[in-house]
Amino acid sequence: MNVKQELDCRGMNCPLPILKTKKAIDALGAGDVLKVTATDPGSCNDMDAWSRRTGNPIVDKSEGNGEYVFFIQKG
Amino acid sequence: MAAQKKFMMITSKGTLDWAYPPFILGSTAAALDMETSIFFTFYGLNLLLKDLNMKATPTANPAMPMKMPFGPKWFQGINWPIPNLVINNVPFFDNFVTLLLKKTFKNHGVASIPELRDICVEAGVKMIACQMTMDVFGYTKDDFIDGIEFAGAATALEIGSSSDMQFFI
Numbered sequence: 001m002n003v004k005q006e007l008d009c010r011g012m013n014c015p016l017p018i019l020k021t022k023k024a025i026d027a028l029g030a031g032d033v034l035k036v037t038a039t040d041p042g043s044c045n046d047m048d049a050w051s052r053r054t055g056n057p058i059v060d061k062s063e064g065n066g067e068y069v070f071f072i073q074k075g
Numbered sequence: 076m077a078a079q080k081k082f083m084m085i086t087s088k089g090t091l092d093w094a095y096p097p098f099i100l101g102s103t104a105a106a107l108d109m110e111t112s113i114f115f116t117f118y119g120l121n122l123l124l125k126d127l128n129m130k131a132t133p134t135a136n137p138a139m140p141m142k143m144p145f146g147p148k149w150f151q152g153i154n155w156p157i158p159n160l161v162i163n164n165v166p167f168f169d170n171f172v173t174l175l176l177k178k179t180f181k182n183h184g185v186a187s188i189p190e191l192r193d194i195c196v197e198a199g200v201k202m203i204a205c206q207m208t209m210d211v212f213g214y215t216k217d218d219f220i221d222g223i224e225f226a227g228a229a230t231a232l233e234i235g236s237s238s239d240m241q242f243f244i
Binding site for chain 1: 080099102103105106107108109183184185186194
């Protein structure tokens with residue numbers, strides 16, 4: 001996977017991870033992958049909802065040590 | 076991508092705690108590619124002032140938890156039973172509560188109201204100040220941030236009637 005950019009949302013709470021993700025993805029080109037690291041447990045469901053609404057698929061995600069990692073491809 | 080949705084809110088409250096819902100939902104709706112409008116009426120006009128000076132008060136908010144934003148975790152978890160006699164009579168108690176609330180939100184990584192409002196402006200959320208309440212409360216257009224519109228009930232209802240979601244806050 002070609003990660004074009006990484007975004008650190010650790011320590012941020014709702015709705016900042018979503019807002020920062022949106023801003024970052026807007027600056028990328030179609031097909032680019034954004035890696036987002038968050039600590040907000042709510043961001044798990046929220047990122048899914050955001051992805052469905054905006055058409056930017058989450059191609060991979062993982063969880064561990066209280067961190068949630070999302071790989072989002074710009075649609 | 077799902078079809079674009081339209082979302083509108085009427086926000087009528089001007090305390091610090093009630094400033095969060097419209098700006099959180101507004102900024103997030105814009106991030107979800109929704110066409111978003113907020114109509115600010117009555118005390119909600121406070122949220123559009125250049126000089127944001129909102130406070131929170133437990134008066135008439137009996138469910139507001141009274142917690143301390145510092146010290147060890149067990150200490151922060153205590154919900155202090157502060158009698159109404161104190162809440163309603165100690166001078167500047169609201170300032171104290173406002174300070175605690177701001178600190179607590181910050182500790183939990185929540186964006187501040189000015190930050191969230193800036194994001195709404197930047198994301199193109201349409202913000203409309205209620206002209207009638209503006210006149211009644213003696214505000215002028217110069218009191219408010221740039222880039223907003225001024226209109227009345229018919230405009231709010233027209234936007235609402237063509238929106239997929241309508242909230243009253």
